Amino acid sequence: xERLRDVRxxxxxxxxxxxxxxRVVVVPKPGYQKxxxxxxxxxxxxxxxxxxxxxxxPVHLPAGIAHFLEHKMFAQEYGDVFExxxxxxxxxxxxxxxxxxxxxxxTVENFPPxxxxxxxxxxxxxxxxxxxAREQEIIEQEILMYLDDPGWxxxxxLLEAMYRVHPLRVDIAGTVDSIREIxxxxxxxxxxxxxxxxxxxxSVVGQVDPEEVxxxxxxxxxxxxxxxxxxxxxxxxxPAGVEAREVSRRMAVSRPFLRLGFKDVQTLGESGEALLRRxxxxxxxxxxxxxxxxxxxxxxxxxxxxxxxxxxxxEGESDFGFSMVGGRTGDPERLLARIRRELRAVGKRGxxxxxxxxxxxxxxxxxxxxxxxxxxxxxxxxxxxxxxxSLFAYQRVLAGxxxxxxxxxxxxxxxxxxxxxxxxxxR
Numbered sequence: 001x002e003r004l005r006d007v008r009x010x011x012x013x014x015x016x017x018x019x020x021x022x023r024v025v026v027v028p029k030p031g032y033q034k035x036x037x038x039x040x041x042x043x044x045x046x047x048x049x050x051x052x053x054x055x056x057x058p059v060h061l062p063a064g065i066a067h068f069l070e071h072k073m074f075a076q077e078y079g080d081v082f083e084x085x086x087x088x089x090x091x092x093x094x095x096x097x098x099x100x101x102x103x104x105x106x107t108v109e110n111f112p113p114x115x116x117x118x119x120x121x122x123x124x125x126x127x128x129x130x131x132x133a134r135e136q137e138i139i140e141q142e143i144l145m146y147l148d149d150p151g152w153x154x155x156x157x158l159l160e161a162m163y164r165v166h167p168l169r170v171d172i173a174g175t176v177d178s179i180r181e182i183x184x185x186x187x188x189x190x191x192x193x194x195x196x197x198x199x200x201x202x203s204v205v206g207q208v209d210p211e212e213v214x215x216x217x218x219x220x221x222x223x224x225x226x227x228x229x230x231x232x233x234x235x236x237x238x239p240a241g242v243e244a245r246e247v248s249r250r251m252a253v254s255r256p257f258l259r260l261g262f263k264d265v266q267t268l269g270e271s272g273e274a275l276l277r278r279x280x281x282x283x284x285x286x287x288x289x290x291x292x293x294x295x296x297x298x299x300x301x302x303x304x305x306x307x308x309x310x311x312x313x314x315e316g317e318s319d320f321g322f323s324m325v326g327g328r329t330g331d332p333e334r335l336l337a338r339i340r341r342e343l344r345a346v347g348k349r350g351x352x353x354x355x356x357x358x359x360x361x362x363x364x365x366x367x368x369x370x371x372x373x374x375x376x377x378x379x380x381x382x383x384x385x386x387x388x389x390s391l392f393a394y395q396r397v398l399a400g401x402x403x404x405x406x407x408x409x410x411x412x413x414x415x416x417x418x419x420x421x422x423x424x425x426x427r
Contacts, residue, residue: 064174
């Protein structure tokens with residue numbers, strides 16, 4: 001067991017690792033009624049090709065199987081896991097991202113039995129031909145629903161425009177055809193490969209005693225799968241360029257949507273604080289160019305080319321990264337032209353030291369605000385869990401970045417060569 005305290009924040013974090021490799025992180029928050037707990041598995045939608053334990057060759061499984069598995073874990077032989085949580089007064093949920101699957105609950109009472117339930121059901125799958133067939137019907141409707149969602153459709157179209165072969169370009173839920181290929185045997189293979197203690201992290205934030213949390217985890221049997229070793233994944237080599245400069249689709253919308261993506265082609269492969277540095281710099285650049293206090297935002301808003309749906313964010317992992325910008329607009333072509341013009345101008349102008357000092361203060365303020373919310377802390381722990389980033393590293397990394405680093409990334413990341421555009425137009 002290890003205790004790490006940040007004196008400036010007035011926060012502490014306790015960590016413990018089981019003999020089988022399960023990592024448990026606890027951030028005590030005395031005085032808060034609600035406790036948040038999450039169990040995260042390093043297994044997401046992009047993990048379609050991998051080497052199961054004992055396999056000499058990789059297997060290639062249907063798109064959407066990680067998301068399908070997340071759904072099926074809540075169906076146990078004894079009944080619905082959601083109902084079990086509800087009977088304890090806890091609210092449960094789960095989500096699958098490109099790289100992780102996370103199961104979580106929040107509660108103001110009965111934390112020990114809710115925690116035991118979380119640890120238990122993620123380790124014991126229950127798949128039958130009948131319940132898998134029922135789930136295929138449910139997820140098929142979910143996929144069709146998202147196909148009719150212009151916001152999601154524009155996002156997915158943009159990923160397909162940016163990436164040529166990387167599985168990022170495939171919808172997290174898969175396709176109607178791909179989920180029809182899923183069987184109980186394939187689900188068991190994924191669970192056996194990825195749902196092992198050394199590939200999982202448990203995080204708890206709230207009014208809890210770390211020792212109590214660790215004792216609950218110790219009493220939960222997690223020794224078996226450790227011998228399998230860390231999962232081996234296989235990803236295709238992604239070319240540097242984008243697949244398509246511009247893509248569009250007509251849907252039932254009153255105003256067009258425009259999303260721009262900037263594919264990261266530099267500095268991939270990092271983890272830990274190097275990855276955090278990349279995330280901070282990219283987010284700062286987006287704030288500088290597209291943030292609500294930027295000259296461009298004010299001009300575009302005044303000219304009614306954007307509204308309050310316009311936003312910018314960076315998504316970066318060790319093996320991929322991209323920036324995404326956009327929202328509703330009355331004139332996608334004009335908005336795209338204005339943004340391209342601004343990118344050329346800011347590339348010549350560069351990043352001043354005063355600009356960077358302002359961005360540092362804003363970034364630090366947003367980071368400090370996280371610690372006012374146990375839910376936000378839990379989300380950050382889940383995000384950092386498999387990236388090798390400490391919860392308290394942000395301030396140190398932020399302080400060590402110079403304006404010159406932003407200039408290099410600005411010209412290498414936010415430029416025409418890395419740009420792809422996705423437009424949703426009215427029918």
